[in-house]
Amino acid sequence: MAFAKEAFRNKIEVFFTLFFPLLFLILFGFFFSGSDGFNKPGLGLFQSGEFDIKPIIEETGAWYLVMFDSEEGLQAAVEKGEVLLGVSFDGKNMKYSYQEGDLSQRSTITMAQSSLTAAVEKRLNNARSIITLEKVPETAGRVTATNADYTMSGVIAISLLSAGMFSVISVFGRYRKRGVLKRFKITPVKPLTFVFGSTLTRFMVSFISILLILVASTVLFKTTFDVNWPLFIISIISSTLGMMALGLFLTLIFKNPETADTAASILMVIMIFLAGIYFPIAFLPNYLRVVSSMLPVKYVAELIRHSLGIEVIPLINFIILNVALSLSGILLLYFTGRRYLKAV
Amino acid sequence: MSRMWRFTSGLFKNEIREFQVIFWSLVFPLLLYFILTSVFGGVAGGDPQGISFKIGIVREESLSGFGKILDEVIGGITAQGGPFVETTYDDLDKALDDLKRGRLDIVLVIPKGTNAKMAGSLMLQAGEVPLQVHYVSGKESSGIAANILGEIMNEVNLEIKRRQDTDYLDIVTTNNVVSAQQEKGFDYNEYIFPGVALMMILSVSLFNSPMGLIQYRVSGTNKKLYTTPLKPLEYFSAHFVKLVFTMLISLVLLYTIALTVYRVQGAIFDPLFILSLIFSMLVSVSFGLMIASFAKKLSTATVLGQTLYQVMMFMGGLYFPIFGLPWGIRWLVYLLPTTYLVELSRRIMGYNIAPISMTWLIVVPLIWLVFSISVFALNFRKVMGYE
Numbered sequence: 076m077a078f079a080k081e082a083f084r085n086k087i088e089v090f091f092t093l094f095f096p097l098l099f100l101i102l103f104g105f106f107f108s109g110s111d112g113f114n115k116p117g118l119g120l121f122q123s124g125e126f127d128i129k130p131i132i133e134e135t136g137a138w139y140l141v142m143f144d145s146e147e148g149l150q151a152a153v154e155k156g157e158v159l160l161g162v163s164f165d166g167k168n169m170k171y172s173y174q175e176g177d178l179s180q181r182s183t184i185t186m187a188q189s190s191l192t193a194a195v196e197k198r199l200n201n202a203r204s205i206i207t208l209e210k211v212p213e214t215a216g217r218v219t220a221t222n223a224d225y226t227m228s229g230v231i232a233i234s235l236l237s238a239g240m241f242s243v244i245s246v247f248g249r250y251r252k253r254g255v256l257k258r259f260k261i262t263p264v265k266p267l268t269f270v271f272g273s274t275l276t277r278f279m280v281s282f283i284s285i286l287l288i289l290v291a292s293t294v295l296f297k298t299t300f301d302v303n304w305p306l307f308i309i310s311i312i313s314s315t316l317g318m319m320a321l322g323l324f325l326t327l328i329f330k331n332p333e334t335a336d337t338a339a340s341i342l343m344v345i346m347i348f349l350a351g352i353y354f355p356i357a358f359l360p361n362y363l364r365v366v367s368s369m370l371p372v373k374y375v376a377e378l379i380r381h382s383l384g385i386e387v388i389p390l391i392n393f394i395i396l397n398v399a400l401s402l403s404g405i406l407l408l409y410f411t412g413r414r415y416l417k418a419v
Numbered sequence: 420m421s422r423m424w425r426f427t428s429g430l431f432k433n434e435i436r437e438f439q440v441i442f443w444s445l446v447f448p449l450l451l452y453f454i455l456t457s458v459f460g461g462v463a464g465g466d467p468q469g470i471s472f473k474i475g476i477v478r479e480e481s482l483s484g485f486g487k488i489l490d491e492v493i494g495g496i497t498a499q500g501g502p503f504v505e506t507t508y509d510d511l512d513k514a515l516d517d518l519k520r521g522r523l524d525i526v527l528v529i530p531k532g533t534n535a536k537m538a539g540s541l542m543l544q545a546g547e548v549p550l551q552v553h554y555v556s557g558k559e560s561s562g563i564a565a566n567i568l569g570e571i572m573n574e575v576n577l578e579i580k581r582r583q584d585t586d587y588l589d590i591v592t593t594n595n596v597v598s599a600q601q602e603k604g605f606d607y608n609e610y611i612f613p614g615v616a617l618m619m620i621l622s623v624s625l626f627n628s629p630m631g632l633i634q635y636r637v638s639g640t641n642k643k644l645y646t647t648p649l650k651p652l653e654y655f656s657a658h659f660v661k662l663v664f665t666m667l668i669s670l671v672l673l674y675t676i677a678l679t680v681y682r683v684q685g686a687i688f689d690p691l692f693i694l695s696l697i698f699s700m701l702v703s704v705s706f707g708l709m710i711a712s713f714a715k716k717l718s719t720a721t722v723l724g725q726t727l728y729q730v731m732m733f734m735g736g737l738y739f740p741i742f743g744l745p746w747g748i749r750w751l752v753y754l755l756p757t758t759y760l761v762e763l764s765r766r767i768m769g770y771n772i773a774p775i776s777m778t779w780l781i782v783v784p785l786i787w788l789v790f791s792i793s794v795f796a797l798n799f800r801k802v803m804g805y806e
Contacts, residue, residue, distance in 0.1 A: 090721075090722045090725070090726075091725075097726070098726065098729055098730070101748075102729065102733045102734065103733075105744050105745070105748055106733070106739055116743070132435075150595075150597065153597050154597050154771060154774065155742065155774035156773070156774045157774075161595075161597075166594065167588070168590070168591045168592075169590050169591070169592045169593075170593045170594075170595055171592065171593070171595065172594075172595040172596075172597050173594075173595075173596065173597065174597055174606040174740065174771075174772060175596045175597075175610075175770070186563075186566050186567070186570065188592070188594075189570045189573075189574075190566075190569075190570055192590055192592050193570065193573040193574060193577060194573075195590060196577055196588070196589070197573070197576070197577060199588055199590070200577075200580060200584065200588055202576060202577060202580035202584075203544075203576075203580075204547055204576050205537075205540045205541065205545075205547065205548055205576050205579055206489070206547070206548045206550060206572050206573075206575055206576055207547045207548065207549050207550065207571050207572075208550050208551070208552055208568065208572045209549060209550070209551045209552070210552055210554060210565050210569065211551055211552065211553045211554070212553075212554060212555075212556040213515060213518060213519060213553050213554065213555050213556065214519075215518075215519040215520075215521075215555045215556075215558070216519075216556075219556045219557070220555075220556055220557035220558070221556075221557045222557050222559060223557075225557055225558060225559065237650075254440060256802075268663070275735070278501050283695075299700050306433065316447060326454050326692065331438070333438060333439050334438055336439075337438065337439060337442045337443070341447075341450065344451065344454065345454070348454050348455075348458055349454070349458070354458060354459075355559050355560035355563070356560070357471060357472050357524065357560045357563075357564070358458065358459075359457075359458060360457060363457055363458070374734035377521075382525060385557070386519070386520075387519060387520075388519065388520065388555055389520075394596070
């Protein structure tokens with residue numbers, strides 16, 4: 076109870092474990108939830124030739140089409156961001172206008188350029204499709220997932236990383252630096268009771284944070300999770316323990332809690348960008364893909380996706396991952412607790 | 420003057436001795452620059468080299484005759500440097516299993532009868548050759564890979580027609596990148612530079628500055644300082660100079676890496692660009708001083724600083740353009756000074772990302788500057804801790 080009161084009285088800890096992940100959910104949700112979260116992207120069209128390509132664009136159903144009477148008007152609309160892509164067509168030449176630097180829309184623009192040109196060329200030359208490609212969507216889990224589902228499950232994984240890693244740095248690093256551990260040593264409190272009490276509180280805070288994320292992602296981004304609660308709770312417990320192990324490892328390497336905190340922040344940034352949670356691993360250079368495969372949050376995301384019904388991993392993998400994360404956390408908590416409470 | 424200099428020097432040394440300051444102000448911007456250019460450099464620059472998707476191919480019959488055309492296409496797209504890496508499967512179920520487990524991005528199925536259909540379609544000009552591509556719904560990499568394969572097949576169809584029809588009309592396509600100067604093209608390493616620089620400026624302004632002031636106030640250092648002949652205005656001036664020094668050192672490091680490692684030249688050395696960075700420093704520092712005015716405790720300053728830092732960084736468009744966001748959240752984009760500051764620097768470089776006129780790029784941050792300084796001036800005694 077004392078640890079729970081201490082944790083909830085600590086404004087910074089409450090902010091970083093409860094509200095900071097929500098802030099990230101909102102920010103990253105809007106950035107990376109993909110086109111299914113918003114309206115269709117705008118495509119501006121100006122035509123000066125006889126051949127009308129408006130029906131070809133409309134057939135795709137992927138764009139909100141806006142017609143322009145002049146090339147200048149189209150350019151202005153692209154510059155102002157009113158349309159994502161401007162197409163100017165005179166019967167033989169197609170000019171694509173777009174703003175450079177929009178990474179989230181880069182693949183959409185590139186794909187649109189090649190598909191529109193091909194579709195117009197096909198219609199213009201009356202070419203028939205010899206090879207047709209039927210796209211068959213597969214469900215990797217229990218539900219047909221959306222982009223938002225993948226992004227939000229990633230936010231949960233990052234949140235577990237943050238809550239687990241930073242909480243133990245706070246407990247063991249901060250308490251050690253302030254001399255709190257020394258005071259505990261002279262009380263009858265056993266190391267195991269201390270470790271159990273302090274980590275249980277962090278579990279509670281972490282769990283509340285995850286519930287908030289689930290509710291917020293359902294309300295804001297219409298996620299379609301099929302939560303298997305027993306698996307989900309197991310995954311949260313083992314992942315929090317595993318991430319605590321990472322934090323404890325840092326406290327063992329770096330004696331100063333601020334240094335350990337900084338090292339944890341570096342790891343966090345690296346994992347956000349390289350773990351394949353927000354950006355596809357296919358975009359990474361080969362050497363960074365190797366780094367990506369070694370990042371634990373990648374496996375936490377797999378567990379979370381499995382328990383939310385987005386993806387299915389084999390039962391044996393689920394067990395091995397959970398056991399490995401839990402064991403590493405428990406062992407490091409045990410040894411760190413003993414070390415700091417007995418040898419100070 | 421020498422007292423002032425000695426005090427500034429002492430404050431700066433005290434600041435720079437902190438590991439956190441060294442890391443967040445000097446090292447982290449370099450690390451972030453490296454990560455962003457490594458992850459997005461190829462994609463943003465339209466360079467497909469290095470991007471590869473894993474494709475599983477199920478051939479329900481071995482290709483021969485006209486069917487060999489498909490083998491040639493697959494060979495081309497899975498060759499060294501191509502967009503796909505091939506794994507061959509005999510069994511569709513096994514391939515789909517690997518797709519669902521994330522070992523593959525897509526599965527291409529070449530069904531039985533493809534050879535005959537290819538021959539019929541090419542020789543008799545009738546019928547189609549249906550192929551199937553399986554992808555995982557909602558998974559971005561899988562969807563992109565399926566779309567790329569679809570485009571490649573479209574191109575193959577057109578190429579066949581092109582070879583059969585001497586009157587084939589090719590459409591000439593041109594790209595008009597409206598955000599970058601036409602003559603130089605887009606350079607991601609250059610484009611992201613102001614974003615990283617502004618991130619560093621924000622970090623110093625929103626963390627180092629208010630926390631330094633509040634730390635000195637709550638720890639009682641201020642009281643000791645004011646027992647000396649030091650005046651509050653001198654203390655503030657020294658604090659400001661200390662921040663500027665920290666930012667300048669970080670900027671020099673960032674410039675060195677940009678110039679030597681990423682070969683960014685020209686635009687970032689433009690005097691107007693450097694002026695825009697100085698303007699960003701002034702606006703951001705004043706913003707940090709406003710935070711110090713509102714926060715009594717260190718914990719409040721940390722929470723306020725972190726929240727504003729993340730919001731100003733991401734919603735200000737430092738790394739990703741933000742004008743495609745829904746209006747429910749886009750209003751915030753227009754409110755933040757960072758939106759205008761980073762766009763101002765990029766506009767000077769030749770990019771035109773935001774639909775905002777040059778006048779507003781200067782006026783809005785100026786309004787923030789005046790407002791923040793006014794708030795700080797009203798709370799000067801409280802912030803500097805001599806009330």
